[in-house]
Amino acid sequence: MTRSVIVLAAIMGWFVAWHTTDAQSATNTVSDKSSTQPKVSIQAPETTAELFKRSYALETAGRYVEAAEVILPLHETRNGDQELVMLRLGWLNYLQGQHNVSIHYYRLALRTNGHSIDALLGITLPLLAQQRYREAASFAGSVLEFSRLNQTALQRMMV
Numbered sequence: 001m002t003r004s005v006i007v008l009a010a011i012m013g014w015f016v017a018w019h020t021t022d023a024q025s026a027t028n029t030v031s032d033k034s035s036t037q038p039k040v041s042i043q044a045p046e047t048t049a050e051l052f053k054r055s056y057a058l059e060t061a062g063r064y065v066e067a068a069e070v071i072l073p074l075h076e077t078r079n080g081d082q083e084l085v086m087l088r089l090g091w092l093n094y095l096q097g098q099h100n101v102s103i104h105y106y107r108l109a110l111r112t113n114g115h116s117i118d119a120l121l122g123i124t125l126p127l128l129a130q131q132r133y134r135e136a137a138s139f140a141g142s143v144l145e146f147s148r149l150n151q152t153a154l155q156r157m158m159v
Helices: 003-026 048-060 064-076 082-095 099-112 117-129 133-146 151-158
Strands: 028-030 040-042
Touching (some): 048 064, 082 099, 117 133, 133 151
């Protein structure tokens, strides 16, 4: 497992834990003041963290298409989660063998954050799979501009 994937997994674990506490506080119970009426629980819409959890569970089961479909609605969000959503969609499409689609999502992540080491390293995977070595080396070289000793970028440049 590459270092960037480990870092991304650690960030996602923190992200999921952080949003889980928000999800627990978002559940509301509405009840009438009379004691004869039963309490009705209104379920809040799924949070970003819950959608990511489901996506990771589906990926673990090897159901990559469904894992991507779970977080696809987040594609249109314009909050701070957009880069993570694009990275996730890029990864899942790479796992499906949809390399051009994967490259598209990694490029969208780079538009969101041009200094994203995860996006720069991520885009090298489908490029290498398509034997587009010069382009992959260019992106790996961009990583080395930010992080001169990045082992993953160095390894991908050697391919």
